[in-house]
Amino acid sequence: MIRFDKVTKRYDKGREALRNVSFDVDSGELIFLTGHSGAGKSTLLKLIALIERPTQGQVLVEGRNIGRLPQRRIPAHRQQIGMVFQDHKLLEDRSVFENIALPMIIAGYAQREIRGRVRAALDYVGLLDKEQHTPTMLSTGEQQRVGIARAIVARPKLLIADEPTGNLDPKLSLDIMNLFRRFNEVGVTMLIATHDLGLIEQLGGRRIVLENGEIKAD
Amino acid sequence: MLRTLNNYLIRHAQNCIGALGNMVRKPIASMLTIAVIGIALALPSALSIMVKNGRALAGGLEDIRDFSVYTKPGVSLGQAEDLRARLDEEAVVRSTQLISASEALQEFRNDTELGDLVRALTDNPLPHTIVVRPTADAELATLKALKNMLVQDPLVDLVKLDTDWVRRLSAILDLAWRTVWVAAILLVGAVIVIIGNTIRLDIENRRAEIEVSKLFGASDGFVRRPFLYTGFWYGLFGGVFAIVLLVVSLWLLSGPVERLIRLYGGGFKPFGIDGSTLLTVFTIGLIVGLSGAWSAVARHLAAIQPRV
Numbered sequence: 420m421i422r423f424d425k426v427t428k429r430y431d432k433g434r435e436a437l438r439n440v441s442f443d444v445d446s447g448e449l450i451f452l453t454g455h456s457g458a459g460k461s462t463l464l465k466l467i468a469l470i471e472r473p474t475q476g477q478v479l480v481e482g483r484n485i486g487r488l489p490q491r492r493i494p495a496h497r498q499q500i501g502m503v504f505q506d507h508k509l510l511e512d513r514s515v516f517e518n519i520a521l522p523m524i525i526a527g528y529a530q531r532e533i534r535g536r537v538r539a540a541l542d543y544v545g546l547l548d549k550e551q552h553t554p555t556m557l558s559t560g561e562q563q564r565v566g567i568a569r570a571i572v573a574r575p576k577l578l579i580a581d582e583p584t585g586n587l588d589p590k591l592s593l594d595i596m597n598l599f600r601r602f603n604e605v606g607v608t609m610l611i612a613t614h615d616l617g618l619i620e621q622l623g624g625r626r627i628v629l630e631n632g633e634i635k636a637d
Numbered sequence: 638m639l640r641t642l643n644n645y646l647i648r649h650a651q652n653c654i655g656a657l658g659n660m661v662r663k664p665i666a667s668m669l670t671i672a673v674i675g676i677a678l679a680l681p682s683a684l685s686i687m688v689k690n691g692r693a694l695a696g697g698l699e700d701i702r703d704f705s706v707y708t709k710p711g712v713s714l715g716q717a718e719d720l721r722a723r724l725d726e727e728a729v730v731r732s733t734q735l736i737s738a739s740e741a742l743q744e745f746r747n748d749t750e751l752g753d754l755v756r757a758l759t760d761n762p763l764p765h766t767i768v769v770r771p772t773a774d775a776e777l778a779t780l781k782a783l784k785n786m787l788v789q790d791p792l793v794d795l796v797k798l799d800t801d802w803v804r805r806l807s808a809i810l811d812l813a814w815r816t817v818w819v820a821a822i823l824l825v826g827a828v829i830v831i832i833g834n835t836i837r838l839d840i841e842n843r844r845a846e847i848e849v850s851k852l853f854g855a856s857d858g859f860v861r862r863p864f865l866y867t868g869f870w871y872g873l874f875g876g877v878f879a880i881v882l883l884v885v886s887l888w889l890l891s892g893p894v895e896r897l898i899r900l901y902g903g904g905f906k907p908f909g910i911d912g913s914t915l916l917t918v919f920t921i922g923l924i925v926g927l928s929g930a931w932s933a934v935a936r937h938l939a940a941i942q943p944r945v
Contacts, residue, residue, distance in 0.1 A: 468852070470852075470942075493854075494854040494859075495854065497851075497854035498853070498854035499854075500854075502853070508845075508849050510845060510846055510849060521849065521850065521853060522853040522854070525850060525854055525855045525859060526854070527641065529643075530647065573853075
């Protein structure tokens with residue numbers, strides 16, 4: 420599903436965030452991306468979401484070299500991907516329902532379908548009773564669950580998460596990871612960047628370890 | 638396919654109403670913007686109505702090319718009457734009227750201010766006057782030729798053919814008309830800048846929303862649409878406000894204008910605003926609203942890219 424072929428990413432200031440990185444991800448895999456901060460985890464995810472483009476090498480998603488994708492094709496590409504962020508990136512002036520509905524509105528779903536699926540996603544993360552709240556009325560753990568509901572609501576084939584448990588205590592972190600795992604069980608490919616090694620030990624699964632922009636272990 | 642189209646239309650309707658909702662949520666700021674747009678659109682329209690009226694009035698005066706023929710002192714009333722009859726035969730003359738010296742004197746005597754002075758005179762110093770009204774299609778050159786012929790006549794002292802002031806007025810009105818155009822272009826430009834700036838601020842305020850939307854695959858069109866609808870509403874309400882301003886101010890002026898026309902003996906019918914003027918103001922409002930929004934969106938939206 421995803422192939423990195425000798426990918427190097429150099430930022431404007433000359434810093435190399437990724438150096439000669441190659442790996443394959445099969446459809447339906449759950450992969451943890453680990454390494455110290457600044458090792459290149461975020462950059463790797465940004466290349467997949469086309470927030471950044473590779474300096475050298477190829478990033479292929481479903482056989483397509485997305486590094487060459489023209490600007491106007493980026494929206495369609497991103498609609499295939501669900502994204503979860505460490506800081507949630509929820510809109511504070513919108514209700515939980517409206518936040519989760521956003522990707523479906525963008526993809527142009529009908530109102531009735533949106534209502535049904537947002538409720539299902541809320542049910543999935545256990546927040547069905549909070550749909551009219553605004554994010555600021557929720558705890559950090561609940562906010563992250565809203566972020567996850569938003570990432571899965573449009574049923575993406577691929578989900579990427581950048582430090583999704585970065586601000587949570589161990590108990591809540593495990594809850595969040597279990598949510599991801601359940602979603603992976605229905606066939607969604609997942610890449611989760613985290614530096615919480617203890618948590619990964621508990622979960623198992625494939626691990627890619629980055630160090631100074633290079634793959635140290637896979 | 639049909640469902641996709643249907644969803645698309647629903648989305649447009651939602652953006653359209655949503656943009657209106659955003660304006661209603663900050664009523665004072667929105668109304669101030671609308672007022673500025675309305676005034677800027679109403680001003681050139683009002684000026685143009687004034688100049689149009691002035692032109693129509695001047696045009697009416699240009700047709701009046703009466704001239705007066707004054708006889709030399711000592712010309713008898715009979716001679717003057719002969720001259721009048723001769724003039725009446727001319728092809729370019731529509732009608733003539735003889736005002737005898739004694740009639741003219743009588744008129745002066747009746748005048749409250751000059752009356753005493755005139756009554757003190759022993760002789761009548763006034764000549765006989767023939768007022769000549771040319772036909773409507775008489776050319777200026779023909780009239781000048783007639784005037785030259787009359788000046789040669791031994792009975793005639795002076796011919797007064799004075800239309801210069803009408804032509805001067807007409808030139809002034811042409812200048813005023815040009816000024817209205819320049820003002821209109823400047824004000825419409827100002828409105829575009831005002832709407833552009835309002836929407837630029839709107840874009841800044843919704844930066845987070847734009848970034849997140851782009852992260853989840855929102856196209857440029859999707860992000861652009863609510864702002865274009867905002868511009869549309871500003872233009873629409875600005876245009877409506879301009880129309881209200883025009884109607885109200887013309888209504889306020891209608892009393893004095895009618896009195897003025899009555900003083901000048903009526904005959905002239907002033908223009909108010911007609912449907913086509915209203916439609917023009919309204920359409921310009923919409924175009925200006927959309928182009929202001931477009932200018933802001935084109936410059937500022939591309940600059941907002943998601944930062945993660």
